[in-house]
Amino acid sequence: xxxxxxxxxxxxxxxxxxxxxxxxxxxxxxxxxxxxxxxxxxxxxxxxxxxxxxxxxxxxxxxxxxxxxxxxxxxxxxxxxxxxxxxxxxxxxxxxxxxxxxxxxxxxxxxxxxxxxxxxxxxxxxxxxxxxxxxxxxxxxxxxxxxxxxxxxxxxxxxxxxxxxxxxxxxxxxxxxxxxxxxxxxxxxxxxxxxxxxxxxxxxxxxxxxxxxxxxxxxxxxxxxxxxxxxxxxxxxxxxxxxxxxxxxxxxxxxxxxxxxxxxxxxxxxxxxxxxxxxxxx
Amino acid sequence: xxxxxxxxxxxxxxxxxxxxxxxxxxxxxxxxxxxxxxxxxxxxxxxxxxxxxxxxxxxxxxxxxxxxxxxxxxxxxxxxxxxxxxxxxxxxxxxxxxxxxxxxxxxxxxxxxxxxxxxxxxxxxxxxxxxxxxxxxxxxxxxxxxxxxxxxxxxxxxxxxxxxxxxxxxxxxxxxxxxxxxxxxxxxxxxxxxxxxxxxxxxxxxxxxxxxxxxxxxxxxxxxxxxxxxxxxxxxxxxxxxxxxxxxxxxxxxxxxxxxxxxxx
Numbered sequence: 001x002x003x004x005x006x007x008x009x010x011x012x013x014x015x016x017x018x019x020x021x022x023x024x025x026x027x028x029x030x031x032x033x034x035x036x037x038x039x040x041x042x043x044x045x046x047x048x049x050x051x052x053x054x055x056x057x058x059x060x061x062x063x064x065x066x067x068x069x070x071x072x073x074x075x076x077x078x079x080x081x082x083x084x085x086x087x088x089x090x091x092x093x094x095x096x097x098x099x100x101x102x103x104x105x106x107x108x109x110x111x112x113x114x115x116x117x118x119x120x121x122x123x124x125x126x127x128x129x130x131x132x133x134x135x136x137x138x139x140x141x142x143x144x145x146x147x148x149x150x151x152x153x154x155x156x157x158x159x160x161x162x163x164x165x166x167x168x169x170x171x172x173x174x175x176x177x178x179x180x181x182x183x184x185x186x187x188x189x190x191x192x193x194x195x196x197x198x199x200x201x202x203x204x205x206x207x208x209x210x211x212x213x214x215x216x217x218x219x220x221x222x223x224x225x226x227x228x229x230x231x232x233x234x235x236x237x238x239x240x241x242x243x244x245x246x247x248x249x250x251x252x253x254x255x256x257x258x259x260x261x262x263x264x265x266x267x268x269x270x271x272x273x274x275x276x277x278x279x280x281x282x
Numbered sequence: 283x284x285x286x287x288x289x290x291x292x293x294x295x296x297x298x299x300x301x302x303x304x305x306x307x308x309x310x311x312x313x314x315x316x317x318x319x320x321x322x323x324x325x326x327x328x329x330x331x332x333x334x335x336x337x338x339x340x341x342x343x344x345x346x347x348x349x350x351x352x353x354x355x356x357x358x359x360x361x362x363x364x365x366x367x368x369x370x371x372x373x374x375x376x377x378x379x380x381x382x383x384x385x386x387x388x389x390x391x392x393x394x395x396x397x398x399x400x401x402x403x404x405x406x407x408x409x410x411x412x413x414x415x416x417x418x419x420x421x422x423x424x425x426x427x428x429x430x431x432x433x434x435x436x437x438x439x440x441x442x443x444x445x446x447x448x449x450x451x452x453x454x455x456x457x458x459x460x461x462x463x464x465x466x467x468x469x470x471x472x473x474x475x476x477x478x479x480x481x482x483x484x485x486x487x488x489x490x491x492x493x494x495x496x497x498x499x500x501x502x503x504x505x506x507x508x509x510x511x512x513x514x515x516x517x518x519x520x521x522x523x524x525x526x527x528x529x530x531x532x533x534x535x536x537x538x539x540x541x542x543x544x545x546x547x
Contacts, residue, residue, distance in 0.1 A: 004537050012529045025529050034535045036544050084302075096540070 006073060006153035014056045016106060019238045022261060027234065028103045029173045030187060033265035035096050037245075038232040042099065044116040046090035048227050049102060050109040056236040060108070066091045067105065069079045074098050077117045083225075084231055092117060098122040108236045111227035114184075119177050120224070124278065126184045127228050128171035128191070128217035129164070133203070133210045142168045144201055144215040153280035160271050163256045165243040168215075170228065176278040185222040187281050192217035216256060231271070234261060245271040297433065298407050301416065301442060302384045309407040310382075313432075316400055321507045334506060376430075376437055382451070384427035385536050393426065397454045399438065404449040413449065420444050439470050 012025040020196040029097045041261035051067075052060040066089045076176070089132030093099050093110075096124050102110070128148055130141045148171055152159050159173045195217070210216055223230065226247035229235070229243040237241070239260040246254075251254055260268075285417035295311035302308075324388055325334045336349045354371065406413035420426065426443035431451070439454040475483075 004534055004541065009530060009533065025532070029533055029536050032533065032540050035540050096537075096544070100537075107370070260286075 005088065005100055006071070006097045007104055009104050014053075014106070015053070016052060016108065017238065017240050018055055018057055019234065020240055024104070024106060027106070027108060030234065030261045030265065031099055031103045031252055032096075035099055037271075038110075038230065039093070039096065041103040041112060042110065044094065044095040044118065045112045046117055046120075047093055047102075048111040048113075049091065049105075049107045050111070050236060051106050052108050052236055053106040055271065056108065056238070060236055064088050064090055071101065072128065073083050073105075073253060074101060078149060080157075085092070085252060090117075100195075106138055108234050110230040110233040112230045113227050113243070114222060115177075115181075115224075121180050122177040123165070123179070123181060123184055123222065124175055124177050125228070126175055126188055126281075127175040127221050128173075128188055129221045129228070130169045130228070131210075131218050132167050133212050133214050133216055134174075135265065136213050136215055138167055138169075138202055139252075141215055144195070144217075145169045145171055145251065146248075147199065148191065148217075152282070157279050157282045160274055161247065161248060161251055162231055162243055162245045162271075163241070164231060165175045165241045165256065166232070166237065170243070172228075172231075174242055174278055175276055175277060175282060179241065179281060181222055181224050184281070185219055186218040188217070188222050192219055208263075216224075232264065256275075291513060295405070296402070299381050301384060301404070301415075301427075301429075303384045305402060306412070307381075308412040309409055309451070310404045310413065313403040315403045315406060319501070320364055321511075328409070346382075357390075375432060375435075377464045382429050382431045382442065384429040384442060386428045387420075387425045388426060388428055389422070390426040390441075393441065395448065396455075399453040399455050401445075402433075402451045404442065404451050416442075417444060417447075417449050420449070 003062070009028065012023065016022055016024050016027055023025045033044050047065075049063045050060050051063055052058070064081070064084075066074065070076070070089075070091065075094050075098065076089040077092050078087055078089050080086070081088045091098070091102065093102060112126040113120075114127060115121065116124060118238045130137065130144055131146075133142050147157055149161070152173070154173075157173060159171050162170050162172065164170050179187075187233045189204065192202065196204040201218045202213055204219070205214070206218070206220060207215075231243060231245045233243050235241050235243065239257045240263065240266045241256055244259040244264055244267070250270075294462045295313050297312040298310065300307040326332060327334065338349075338352065339345065353365045354368065355365045357363055386515055388462050395497075404413075420442075426441045429440055429442070430437055430452070431440040432438075433453065439456070441450075441454065442451045443450055443452065444487065
């Protein structure tokens with residue numbers, strides 16, 4: 001049989017989601033299936049990986065620096081980290097082999113920065129991270145998401161929606177690389193402030209105690225060293241839910257736990273035109 | 283010493299036979315007394331810890347040679363061999379592999395310890411009376427019996443002597459197996475040192491003198507290896523299992539589909 005990948009798989013029957021009975025084999029297969037839709041979001045970015053070599057029940061770990069034993073064909077991006085006081089070699093996932101190699105390392109969650117490695121200071125994504133504060137939940141997040149969509153539409157800005165994989169929603173805008181993070185951050189903040197005036201459901205300020213019952217728009221996620229769960233990334237929680245791109249028309253039809261490793265690969269493409277029109281901040 | 287180390291470490295007897303002195307026979311069993319406690323490592327393949335085995339290969343034609351086709355040979359000149367049959371070699375062995383014949387008794391402390399090789403525990407086999415008799419007699423006279431014995435394949439001179447209330451067999455080296463120190467040329471023509479320097483050296487030795495206690499010494503390397511083994515057991519022990527064929531097939535099928543999808547884009 002012709003060799004289809006450079007990756008040698010190991011320990012495929014390692015249990016990664018014990019309560020769901022999902023092994024590494026299932027996780028790798030999942031990423032193979034969603035690769036065509038996921039790779040465009042992974043490419044050209046300095047990845048932050050969360051690895052769970054012993055499954056989600058035990059401590060996973062964040063990894064920015066390429067792990068020991070990274071093959072030489074894996075693309076890396078070297079940059080100085082202020083917090084670590086040294087240079088870090090981030091893994092860049094531009095191709096399916098790299099994605100498979102990462103999945104084999106039990107990387108369950110893929111987190112992407114909002115900018116790409118060729119212009120690290122100029123993001124091409126803006127994120128409205130809708131974070132429901134209990135007792136508010138997914139239902140409330142859906143309402144707020146639609147309000148944001150309307151606001152952006154009024155300003156001539158096109159946006160896309162996905163589940164976070166937990167209880168919230170992410171609204172993502174593909175923008176032209178004209179602005180630095182301070183600008184995209186304050187733009188997202190201003191929209192949140194406007195919305196907070198119009199509805200009780202929204203909280204736009206990062207206060208010490210998040211207000212219960214409100215949907216907090218986490219605008220500071222638009223930052224240099226911040227990341228977003230990559231579209232189609234698994235979440236390391238029971239149920240193996242996925243951060244799933246959705247059609248605005250179908251928003252609310254499925255609850256986050258229903259969008260998971262087993263159901264997502266068969267779903268129809270929802271963000272087909274995501275990369276078509278880089279938007280201007282309106 | 284830990285509890286573990288104080289436990290008897292003998293296992294099964296490695297030989298049984300008799301010690302004969304004249305017409306008296308003492309039936310005995312031989313047990314291991316000395317054990318090397320170094321950690322043994324196995325050779326494995328690095329990427330998957332798969333154990334290795336060895337094969338005998340002919341140096342000329344690289345053919346694998348099975349045990350049935352192996353012979354013992356003595357190299358008389360480079361590249362010239364004389365083959366010996368296993369049975370031939372066995373027939374050359376003297377009878378001393380059936381019994382330890384003691385020919386002489388000597389003062390134990392007259393024996394030069396440079397010839398001592400290894401020691402084994404002798405235990406009575408069936409008759410305890412004969413064993414006991416020899417033990418007490420040797421102890422009373424502070425003497426050791428000297429004889430010859432073939433253990434496994436080599437015949438060596440041996441001592442049978444008393445140690446901690448039991449009879450011990452100690453194998454000895456032949457005289458021509460032990461070099462005289464003067465074979466080392468640097469040792470010839472050593473001059474006597476200066477009197478004052480000698481006094482100083484003797485003082486130093488006096489200051490550092492004490493009683494010999496073998497328990498003061500321990501194998502640090504072995505202890506470090508043991509610590510590291512325990513550490514690795516708690517931490518990440520690398521056992522990478524190779525995937526089963528069906529699992530890989532399933533992934534390759536999915537990958538095939540994905541690659542085709544990507545080609546179309």
